[in-house]
Amino acid sequence: MNAPPQEEATSAARVLVAEDDDAMRAMLVRTLRRAGYxxxxxxDGFELGDYVAMMRGHGGTLAPPDVIVSDVRMPGLNGLEALGRLRAQGVACPVLLLSAFADEETHAEALRLGARQLLDKPVDLDVLKAAVRDAVARG
Incomplete structure (x- = not known):
């Protein structure tokens, strides 16, 4: 089976966005949809935890997304905890974390848990799109 052209692969990619700030989430979703995802x-982290629990490999029926973009600080499950659960389940999809409060310790923990990147807020939307594109391409 031949791999689809890169443009088709990008447009077919599924991105899960977890963000508790309504305006930020709307901006992220709109930006990624316009980019073809x-x-x-x-x-919030409660819904993220529910989504993770319902993914295949954990007894659920939802396919893991191609990329997860998650805020670090949210009510319920935070982005680092979600990343830890995903990796414990054997889910290897790339995770991009966003934080307005990331210190060196948070960056180190994100990388230790296997995050692809931790982007500082306010996130440059071109940087976000490039990071998602790279994560999709590398798998």
């Missing part, structure tokens, strides 16, 4: 959005 299929976007699933969750409002």
């Amino acid at each position: 299929t976007v699933v959005e969750v409002e």
Whole structure:
């Protein structure tokens, strides 16, 4: 089976966005949809935890997304905890974390848990699109 052209692969990629700030989430979702991605959005860490629990490999029926973009600080499950659960389940999809409060310790923990990148807020949307594009391409 031949691999689809890069443009098709990008447009077919599914991105899960987890962000508790409504305006930020709307901006991220709109930006990624305009870039051609299929976007699933969750409002906070509680919904992110539910989504992770319902993914295949954990007894659920939802396919893991191609990329997860998650805020670090959210009510319920935070981005680092979600990343830890995903890796414990054997889910290897790339995770991009966003934080307005990331210190060196948070960056180190994100990388230790296997995050592809931790982007500082306010996130430059071109940087975000490039990071998602790179994560999709590398898998």
